[in-house]
Amino acid sequence: MLEGKKIVLGICGSIAAYKAAALIRLLVKAGADVQVVMTPDATNFITPLTLATLSKKPVYVDYFTADTGEWNNHVELGLWADALIIAPASANTIAKMATGLCDNLLMAVYLSARCPVYFAPAMDLDMWKHSATQQNINKLQSFGNILIPPGSGELASGLYGEGRMAEPQEIIDFLLAKLKKKLPLADKSVLVTAGPTYEAIDPVRFIGNHSSGKMGFAIADKFAAMGANVTLIAGPTAQVSKYQNIKRIDVTSAAQMLQQCLLYFKAADACVMCAAVADYTPANVATQKIKKQQGDINIELKKTTDILKTLGEQKTNGQILVGFALETNNEEAHAIEKLKNKNLDLIVLNSLNDSGAGFKTDTNKVTIIDRDLKKTAFTLKSKTEVASDICLKVTELINK
Template identity: 80%
Template structure:
């Protein structure tokens, strides 16, 4: 959820500022870009050099650079972020935020921010319990700011109670969960298949196809980025998912893929069958390597179970099933026949006659056809963009 996100981290004058180093490291590790803005007092607790080294960006604490007179533009900083976290948020800074007092760069950036603002209070027990602090927190939340509640434990004063800043791991988890809850596919279970299947002839040979799995993996990544809980059933491929949250199940044959699909399909809100599953498999598999003969080799093939048709027959009301059709002739006719025969809600058509479409490449050109035979044709795009187009249509279908 944090991959590529731009996070403004505000650090206030508090003993808990030492935790900011770990927080920056965790955010960067999660793939976020982190811009640290410190109050002048915060620099007494942790050095800007430490946070700059960890964030790989300069740290700002003044309106301008004394050595050059260059202005640190608080408006640009406020507009830059996808989210702003103030951690630790001292009682002093929260009071300024609640009343609109701007006497340092951090509060100026806060007032300029257009993104969601999270704050993680850190202070002693009596300061935390004070009526003015609690009123300031209430006011900040009424403005739309999001409280990351403090923990309870031993405080710097020696007292024991509320006021400890949330741990960095808790802050990252809170931010991740909050972002995910706002995404269009949050709470949805999505099943995706990708890649080829290999049908064994003997221990060293197989029947397969040229599918790389790139399109299916791009779809799984896009669905995960939209908040879905994704299960990816992948045939033999070198592709790697971008998101660790994706549950990947590796299979080899069409029979293996069928078994896993039957296991996970019933719980899925939607299934996107992007895999290039073999239509035929050897009737018998030799236990030993078949030796070469001068008179050629005949292999008897039998049909594999049609996974897409099988799932279409089991599909319940409200469940969305998406199939793919890679054709070389009569493309739309064959795609519509497949859509209807296999009880699909959407079919993604691409043609090997279109330059840049098909297996292995990084681009694709698709046409989407739904149950009402509404057709949408897209230009040639990279597969990540194609995945986004498919997912926009999928979101629309899940809302019906």
């Protein structure tokens, strides 16, 4: 959720300024573009060079850069930012923010900002509890500024209590929680399956397919980016999720995938079954490796449980169920039959006859068909873009 976000990080004169280094590292690691603005007093606690190295941008302290005379445009900075975070926010800076006092570059950026403003107080216990400070904080919140509450612990003075700045990871978690509430699928639960299944013949060999899991993982990532709580049930694959908050469950066989789907489906607002699940599995699995012998060998196969149909039978009102149809002939007819027979809300059709679509590619070409048989055909796109198209269709149904 922070990827690509433009963040101005304001740092004030406080011993807690040392935490800014770790905060910048976390923001950059999350994909944010960070511009640091320091008050002159903040440079006494941590050097601009340290923060410039971590943010990979020059740090602004004054209205003008002394050696070049270049103007650090506070208006442009205020308009550029997607968020302004002032951490640490000293009692002095909080008072200035509350009264509109503008005697340094950071306060000029604050007064120019049109984005959400977060502030993380850092001060001693008695300063924090003082009625003037509390009045200023209430005033800032009435302006729409967002307080990142301080923690309790040992303070620089040796006292113990409230006033210490929130830890960098706590600030990141706070930001993510706030951002997530604004996303279209906040508080929604989505179940996604991805990859192949491997059906054991013996301890060494299996029956499988060519699914890489790329499409399913792209869908799970997109749902997570839209704020959903995602559970991803993955067959054997080398794919890795971009989002750490995706709950990943690894399985091998169709039976294991069925078991996990039944466990998580009831709580899901939507379920997207992207996995390429085996239709047949060996009736008898050898306990020892089968040795090569003269002549042919026959392996008896039995049908696996149709996971998609099973979930379709259990689907309740309001749940969205999406299936995939990878076809080689009579594509549309087969997809529509699957849509109806398995009680789906959407079927995503793609054909192995389309160049660039199918297994192991980074692209796909799909047609999405809904319950009313309305078809939306898409051109060849990257699987990330296809995932966006699918997730937007699902979101429309969830929020209908």
